[in-house]
Structures are given as C-alpha cells and as structure tokens.
Amino acid sequence: MSSASVLSEGNPSREPNELSYDLERVAFPSCGVTLCGVLLRPRVPEPTAAIAIAPGMSGVKEGSIMKFADRFASAAMAVLAYDNINFGESDGQPRQEADPMLQRRGYRDAITYLALRNDIDASRIGVFGTSYSGGHVLEVAAHDRRVKCVVSQIPAISGFEAFRRAVRPDHRPAFLKMLDQDRERRFHGGEPATIKAVSDVTTDLCIMPGDAAYRYFMEQGRFASRWRNEVTLRSVDLWWGIDNASYTPWISPTPLLMIVALGDELVPPELSLDALSRAREPKKLLMIPGDHFSPYSEHFPHVSAEATEWFLRHLAVGGARALG
DSSP: OOOOHOOOOOOTTTOOGGGEEEEEEEEEEEEEEEEEEEEESSSOSSOOOEEEEEOOOOTTTTTTTTHHHHHHHHHHHHEEEETTTSSSOOOOSTTTTOHHHHHHHHHHHHHHHHHHHTTTEEEHHHEEEEEEEHHHHHHHHHHHHHHHHEEEEEEBBBHHHHHHHSOOGGHEEEHHHHHHHHHHHTTTOOOOEEEEEEOSSSSBBBBOOOOHHHHHHHHHHHTTTTTTSSHHHHHHHHHHHHHGGGGGGTTTTTTTEEEEEEOOSSSSSSHHHHHHHHHHEEEEEEEEOOOOTTHHHEEEEEHHOOOOHIIIIIIIGGGGGGGO
C-alpha cells in the first residue's frame, strides 16, 4: 500500500514525505477468516513497541483511528490499524455485523501477529480502542497478559444501559418484535435484517442516534470510502449482553488510561467513571468537555498527546518489562 493511498483517506492533512514511518498492507487469520490492516512501522533498525488498534461501531480503518495511528507511529511505535471482522477490507459474514466476541478475538489475533514479527518487541505490545472498541480493549487487557498497556477512549460500557436509555419504553415492544422476526428469518436461512448506523431523521431506527453522530459519519464517509451506513439488526442484540465494567478490576497490573467525554450523548460518562473506579492501579483518567465525537476533532490534539505519552511511558521507556 502506498503512503499516498493511506494518507488520502485516513490522514488527509499529511504528505508522504513528512512521514517518519513506512506503511505496509498486512493480513492475518482470525476466527476462520482473514482480517486486513495497515502496519505503520517506524524507520528504526531495532524491534519496536507496537500498538493494535481497531475502529468503533461500524467504522473502518481509514477513518479517525488512522489519525491516532499516525500520531503513535510518529513517536517511534509500530501500529497495526485493521478492519474488524465483517467490515471494510476484512473478510467475514454476514457483512456489517458487529459481533463483540469476534471483534475481541480479532484484537488477540492482532497481538499474536505483532508478537511473531521480527521487527516487533513482543514484550512491549499495547492496545488502543475507541467507542465500541474502547470497551473491547478493557476485556482484552483483563484476560490477555501479553497486553502491557491499554488506552480506552470513550468506551462502550453496558449494552443493557444503552438500550434502556436510547429506546423509549413505549417503543420497546415493537423493537423486540423486530428482533424476534429477524431471529426466525435467519434461522430459516434468510438474509439478516439491517438498520442504519446513523440518520438525520429523528424517527429512523439507527444504532447511533443524534445529529452529532450523523455529522461525524457523513464527514468520515467523504474520505473513508469503505464505510457503509448500515449494521445488522443482530449487532444491537449482541451488544446488549455486554458489561465491560466487570472486567476493569482485572486489568491491573497493566497500566490503563481511560478517556471520558463529559458531554457524551452515546456513552453516558457516569458509566465509564464507575467502571474506572473499579479498576486497580496503575490507572489514569482524562476527562474532556465535548460530545462523543470530540476526541476525533477539537480535542484530538489533547487526547492524542495524552495517549501517546501513556504508551511511551509504559512501552517505549521499559516500564512494561517490569510486568514480566
């Protein structure tokens, strides 16, 4: 993959001759299919620390995560930015289905891929997740001791709470009926039902309601050409069974940075703060004003600098080696 092709999507403001790293198209197996990504590899002779990063709900790698990947790689850490199973360039069926368990296995397989490369120091691997994937990395870091540092940004915490807050009580019976009909159709071999990821019509059913979500993804779609405004209905059903707060007590001694947007309309900040309160040291909280999408725009310089410093402190300076 050429520098120009990646920059024209994920990093429209960066010129190829400004880069301090090389870009390599990569693929690795996960859950019986192939996941596709881009490896940003610093131009240094020795094996480097590395970070695995995947998009949030419905996202593709050419979107905002590439801005973070660019920032981390510019600080001399390798970054594997890849598409989740069923999305973007990655394989998997049904298309546009966000299965949290399979996406978390994708992170583990990305870590394995990095650890097996000769140009990566397997003892210094971190994970970064944002929004939906911000919840994934909490579970992955709790159970996979190969992770030596984790940054969880605006993490999705509770699927049940998300449903309870997003769907009015008088609308729930009709929505649950839709799920039952979809289960029956799929059971008999039919095509899965889909809903919009975002919409500017308040009466539309979508997985991320609100004007801020619609504006953000419409802008993303301008340069992330593989993004589709669609997810399977079962993606909602699968999300309901997740409670990521239960994992935070088990992340320690892996260092955890959590970034919380106080005006977040999709992920209630109090849920993230409660989850972090259950985590043991070492941990750090960064609270920012703004909505769910502000870490990708007006607050990007601040949050990306904090995340980079956290990874540098615990991966590049040798702190991770003390964890064994």
